[in-house]
Amino acid sequence: MVNQVYKALTIAGSDSGGGAGIQADLKTFQELRVFGMSALTAVTAQNTLGVQGVYPLSVEAVEQQIESIGTDLGADAVKTGMLFNADIIQAVAKKVKQFGWRRLVVDPVMIAKGGAPLLQEAAVSALKTHLLPLAMVATPNIPEAEVLTGMKIRTLEDRQEAAKQLHKIGVTYVVIKGGHDDVENAAVDLLYDGREFSYFKGARIETRHTHGTGCTFAAAVTAELAKGRSVHEAIKTAKAFIQAAIENELGIGNGHGPTNHWAYRQKWMS
Ligand SMILES: Nc1ncnc2c1ncn2[C@@H]1O[C@H](COP(=O)(O)OP(=O)(O)OP(=O)(O)O)[C@@H](O)[C@H]1O
């Protein structure tokens, strides 16, 4: 007998270097035993040193890929990453509504670690108007939460206030990640569900190999949601997944290397 197959779709950009974007998402889905599908929004020429080129796809190409998946395979959960421009964002929102996808994780990717823009400035308002209100979970890092709310986030109280604002926009569960906030050698992610705050804490690891941490974390949340887990459970697993992936660095490339997507599985096998 075939076990139940859970399916997740990622709508994002390709990272030729394999550490972030579509590649990180599909690897993470696979590691968590979820069948991964993809709709590409852009191709990036990228490695551990930076982004050398960004080549967006047409709106038609994005829509058709989603249509092909939605009309046949279906998806138990959907993640968005790099969407690049307002037209693509609107098209993705339209398709998410068309197929009634409720388990939607929006990772509002804006800039790569080296500073290269992965979202046009004019597209921020499209994200707020069209896509975030459909999100079950949104996973901004602190700089992204600042852009989305127009706030400066310095303290934990600021982060809580930003989470409340994003909840008002229509995000059901807001996660503001703490990778950029060094508090007592910990990396603490905050979750707001509209009523209370929860905190997911991990030891901060001193490493330069953090390329794709955000994509990998959000992909792990998506995979767990595809299996029907609660948002709290999904974030707990995602935090353990990214912690193992950062701790067991691969040390490849000459710059900010990728995380280790198979570390979490090895931890349970050894
Ligand atoms: N040095 C670190 N040690 C431990 N955990 C970390 C570290 N850096 C990031 N994390 C964790 O990794 C996850 C992703 O967080 P981060 O804030 O780095 O995302 P991001 O900035 O969106 O990543 P990306 O560079 O891929 O865009 C979070 O769970 C965060 O707590």
Ligand SMILES: Cc1ncc(CO)c(N)n1
């Ligand atoms: C394609 C792509 N998506 C997301 C990120 C953010 O890590 C990246 N560097 N590249």
